[in-house]
Amino acid sequence: xxxxxxxxxxxxxxxxxxxxxxxxxxxxxxxxxxxxxxxxxxxxxxxxxxxxxxxxxxxxxxxxxxxxxxxxxxxxxxxxxxxxxxxxxxxxxxxxxxxxxxxxxxxxxxxxxxxxxxxxxxxxxxxxxxxxxxxxxxxxxxxxxxxxxxxxxxxxxxxxxxxxxxxxxxxxxxxxxxx
Amino acid sequence: xxxxxxxxxxxxxxxxxxxxxxxxxxxxxxxxxxxxxxxxxxxxxxxxxxxxxxxxxxxxxxxxxxxxxxxxxxxxxxxxxxxxxxxxxxxxxxxxxxxxxxxxxxxxxxxxxxxxxxxxxxxxxxxxxxxxxxxxxxxxxxxxxxxxxxxxxxxxxxxxxxxxxxxxxxxxxxxxxxxxxxxxxxxxxxxxxxxxxxxxxx
Numbered sequence: 001x002x003x004x005x006x007x008x009x010x011x012x013x014x015x016x017x018x019x020x021x022x023x024x025x026x027x028x029x030x031x032x033x034x035x036x037x038x039x040x041x042x043x044x045x046x047x048x049x050x051x052x053x054x055x056x057x058x059x060x061x062x063x064x065x066x067x068x069x070x071x072x073x074x075x076x077x078x079x080x081x082x083x084x085x086x087x088x089x090x091x092x093x094x095x096x097x098x099x100x101x102x103x104x105x106x107x108x109x110x111x112x113x114x115x116x117x118x119x120x121x122x123x124x125x126x127x128x129x130x131x132x133x134x135x136x137x138x139x140x141x142x143x144x145x146x147x148x149x150x151x152x153x154x155x156x157x158x159x160x161x162x163x164x165x166x167x168x169x170x171x172x173x174x175x176x177x178x179x
Numbered sequence: 180x181x182x183x184x185x186x187x188x189x190x191x192x193x194x195x196x197x198x199x200x201x202x203x204x205x206x207x208x209x210x211x212x213x214x215x216x217x218x219x220x221x222x223x224x225x226x227x228x229x230x231x232x233x234x235x236x237x238x239x240x241x242x243x244x245x246x247x248x249x250x251x252x253x254x255x256x257x258x259x260x261x262x263x264x265x266x267x268x269x270x271x272x273x274x275x276x277x278x279x280x281x282x283x284x285x286x287x288x289x290x291x292x293x294x295x296x297x298x299x300x301x302x303x304x305x306x307x308x309x310x311x312x313x314x315x316x317x318x319x320x321x322x323x324x325x326x327x328x329x330x331x332x333x334x335x336x337x338x339x340x341x342x343x344x345x346x347x348x349x350x351x352x353x354x355x356x357x358x359x360x361x362x363x364x365x366x367x368x369x370x371x372x373x374x375x376x377x378x379x380x381x
Contacts, residue, residue, distance in 0.1 A: 005245055005247070008245050009245045009247055009248040010248075012243060012244055012245065012248060012252065013248050013251055013252055013255070016240070016252050016255055016256065017255055020255055020256070020258070020259040023259060023263070024259060024262055024263070027262070027263050027266050027267070028266060030270075031266040031267060031269065031270035032266075032270075034270040034271070035266070035269050035270050035273075038269075038270070038273045042273075112277075114280065116356065119352070119356075
């Protein structure tokens with residue numbers, strides 16, 4: 001390869017990269033507002049599902065933990081929503097945990113997960129998630145792991161269920177310590 | 180002599196040199212997203228778009244790209260198309276985007292696309308390259324559609340998310356899991372071989 005060929009190669013590749021960069025920035029500008037909007041709507045929907053009586057959802061931070069403070073019509077805080085990340089069977093599971101003033105679980109929702117479809121993905125169903133409602137940290141064990149536990153694991157998806165249960169309990173313990 | 184527009188190129192990708200059944204490239208997304216028909220179709224359409232677009236651009240610039248930088252140039256072109264697709268699907272079809280997950284950006288490293296860029300578009304004119312992209316893309320979509328139909332109906336009792344086999348149907352869980360995809364692909368490849376063989380004898 002002589003010097004001229006080498007130089008042409010550099011010019012061509014630089015030109016193509018620049019062109020592609022320009023095109024992508026254009027596409028980004030068109031699509032990003034929509035993508036952000038969809039994300040926000042989804043987030044709000046989950047918050048509202050956990051606290052149907054909540055009116056205002058305000059992002060706050062307490063000792064380095066981010067949470068969403070839920071206000072009712074009279075601007076009183078009726079609970080908090082925390083986001084937890086935990087390692088499941090097929091990757092990270094992102095949970096949203098709503099906790100009311102008495103440190104009881106108000107509701108939990110799975111925001112994102114990559115568990116096995118048909119098995120682990122059943123952790124997103126209400127049949128599993130509704131078991132958490134009203135429980136305190138001493139109840140949150142799988143029935144098969146601890147005699148005090150009050151949560152039934154999803155059939156065939158013990159690892160996914162356990163990881164959800166453990167992460168919710170750890171969250172409750174962490175908040176209690178800080179109070 | 181090669182014709183300027185050769186429609187055989189189009190049919191080639193759909194049946195004879197089908198990317199999944201004959202070239203056997205790009206099997207990873209086929210295994211991964213063929214669990215439901217909707218996702219499979221989303222993936223297929225994304226692949227058609229990226230394949231046709233990158234074939235078009237690459238055959239357009241094939242004469243000005245020196246051969247020693249061709250692979251990085253191809254990858255940049257492919258990555259551009261994939262990113263465009265990724266953003267568009269995220270903005271307009273969020274549910275499909277969520278289900279396809281990481282496999283959408285991974286089209287960049289899908290061997291069919293680089294394979295066709297290197298093996299076809301960089302040696303043929305623009306029209307034939309577009310036809311090749313469309314044909315290969317459709318061939319891919321068709322097969323992933325067939326595989327996902329089998330897997331969704333047998334493994335989940337649904338088609339396009341709607342239950343069709345009734346509530347007392349007990350699904351084959353294995354069909355929804357990765358082994359199911361291997362089974363169906365294997366059977367389809369065998370079927371194609373059988374048909375080809377019969378053709379030869381006749």
